[in-house]
Amino acid sequence: MTGHAPVERDPRADLxxxxxxxxxxxxxxxxxxVGHDRVxxxxxxxxxxxxxxxxxxxAVPGPDRIAAEVLAMLRARSHRGLRPVLNATGVLLHTNxxxxxxxxxxxxxxxxxxGPTNLExxxxxxxxxxxxxxxHEALARLTGAQAGLAVNNGAAALVLxxxxxxxxxxxxxxxxxxxxxGGSFRLPDIMEAAGCRLREVGTTNRTHLxxxxxxxxxDTGAILRVHPSNFRQDGFVHRPSTEEIAExxxxxxxxxxxxxxxxxxxxxxxxxxxxxxxxxxxQGADLVLFSGDKLLGGPQAGIVVGRGDLVERCRRAPxxxxxxxxxxxxxxxxxxLAAHERDAREELPVWAMAAADLDDxxxxxxxxxxxxxxxxxxxxxxxxxxxxxxxxxxxxxxxxTGPADDLATRLRTGDPAVxxxxxxxxxxxxxxxxxxxxxxxxxxxxxxxxxxx
Ligand SMILES: *Cc1c(COP(=O)(O)O)cnc(C)c1O
Numbered sequence: 319m320t321g322h323a324p325v326e327r328d329p330r331a332d333l334x335x336x337x338x339x340x341x342x343x344x345x346x347x348x349x350x351x352v353g354h355d356r357v358x359x360x361x362x363x364x365x366x367x368x369x370x371x372x373x374x375x376x377a378v379p380g381p382d383r384i385a386a387e388v389l390a391m392l393r394a395r396s397h398r399g400l401r402p403v404l405n406a407t408g409v410l411l412h413t414n415x416x417x418x419x420x421x422x423x424x425x426x427x428x429x430x431x432x433g434p435t436n437l438e439x440x441x442x443x444x445x446x447x448x449x450x451x452x453x454h455e456a457l458a459r460l461t462g463a464q465a466g467l468a469v470n471n472g473a474a475a476l477v478l479x480x481x482x483x484x485x486x487x488x489x490x491x492x493x494x495x496x497x498x499x500g501g502s503f504r505l506p507d508i509m510e511a512a513g514c515r516l517r518e519v520g521t522t523n524r525t526h527l528x529x530x531x532x533x534x535x536x537d538t539g540a541i542l543r544v545h546p547s548n549f550r551q552d553g554f555v556h557r558p559s560t561e562e563i564a565e566x567x568x569x570x571x572x573x574x575x576x577x578x579x580x581x582x583x584x585x586x587x588x589x590x591x592x593x594x595x596x597x598x599x600x601q602g603a604d605l606v607l608f609s610g611d612k613l614l615g616g617p618q619a620g621i622v623v624g625r626g627d628l629v630e631r632c633r634r635a636p637x638x639x640x641x642x643x644x645x646x647x648x649x650x651x652x653x654x655l656a657a658h659e660r661d662a663r664e665e666l667p668v669w670a671m672a673a674a675d676l677d678d679x680x681x682x683x684x685x686x687x688x689x690x691x692x693x694x695x696x697x698x699x700x701x702x703x704x705x706x707x708x709x710x711x712x713x714x715x716x717x718x719t720g721p722a723d724d725l726a727t728r729l730r731t732g733d734p735a736v737x738x739x740x741x742x743x744x745x746x747x748x749x750x751x752x753x754x755x756x757x758x759x760x761x762x763x764x765x766x767x768x769x770x771x
Pocket of ligand 1: 471474577578579
């Protein structure tokens with residue numbers, strides 16, 4: 319046994335072990351706050367990275383370094399859990415930021431409903447009560463419909479109505495309305511999922527009343543119209559009016575479903591081209607569908623209003639059980655509808671923001687800009703949420719100087735998190751979508767991100 323060359327020691331052997339790292343007090347604290355498995359996962363990643371670096375010739379990091387790296391990794395990941403953000407995009411109903419912010423009453427109602435509630439008990443006689451009946455009655459009053467029903471979201475309202483009226487039958491729809499409304503909502507796919515056969519009529523830009531009239535047969539389950547929410551067609555275009563389609567539907571004894579999308583309950587100058595729910599009902603649609611968290615200004619929900627017999631069939635369908643609202647959202651919906659019934663729409667944040675005074679927005683922008691060496695700039699906000707494409711709300715924002723991507727990342731990962739928008743390579747925080755009470759929080763986030771604090 320002679321002549322062995324001295325074996326060089328593998329430097330990876332000098333890396334700290336998992337068990338030793340877990341025993342460090344700061345790592346033990348992390349285990350207590352986020353759980354053992356998440357910390358071990360992060361430790362393994364950090365150690366794997368360190369082993370690669372050491373093979374590449376880097377000095378072996380000590381346990382302090384590795385623990386610090388792991389804590390930083392866990393902190394960065396904590397941003398992924400749901401947490402409040404300041405919406406400085408100028409898009410009042412931002413789907414990726416959860417659409418309509420809830421009113422103070424709606425938030426209080428959610429809190430109050432967190433414990434046991436009279437969800438399905440009539441407190442007057444102790445009998446079983448109708449789940450959601452208060453909201454359903456308010457929806458009927460607000461739209462002039464015979465009855466109302468709230469389910470999980472707009473897509474669910476459409477699936478339910480199509481399933482009840484059009485399953486295994488033909489549903490007539492204009493080729494101009496086979497739309498996609500955000501990632502996973504594509505009309506032909508929804509109709510297929512609901513078990514309907516698509517009967518397309520007309521062309522992309524023009525559909526005539528006769529196209530509907532000729533398509534209706536004994537096999538027709540319903541005529542469907544879908545508001546092309548997020549785009550506009552101009553030029554050589556034609557679509558029959560609600561009354562005209564309703565008349566064809568009535569003559570053929572076929573129900574007419576009108577998916578109006580945004581849920582505008584009363585006309586508003588900022589949403590001039592949006593269909594109003596009560597008008598669709600009045601003009602003869604048998605079922606009118608819309609979302610709860612768009613212009614209605616409430617929680618995520620899908621609303622079905624219209625003829626009593628058809629709403630009742632939707633309510634009783636077994637599928638409705640799978641699409642129903644939980645008590646928290648029902649509570650928020652009741653509170654939001656109550657604001658509409660009191661004619662106090664501006665208690666709902668989306669409408670308060672839409673109504674914000676331009677001079678006030680300018681003053682807020684000037685004050686915040688002065689506090690973080692930014693520049694007040696005129697901007698254009700939008701209602702968003704697929705409503706009023708093309709309609710702009712004049713607004714003011716604060717433009718920041720500096721590398722846009724870098725600043726935007728710092729704002730998004732700051733505290734509070736701020737989601738700005740980027741205009742011409744500049745980071746701009748639009749104030750119309752930020753509640754005035756949050757101005758100080760916004761300013762401190764801007765100071766931290768720009769280093770002017
Ligand atoms: C937004 C929208 C939907 C989808 O509603 P969700 O509440 O997002 O499910 C369906 N139809 C129209 C016309 C819409 O604008």
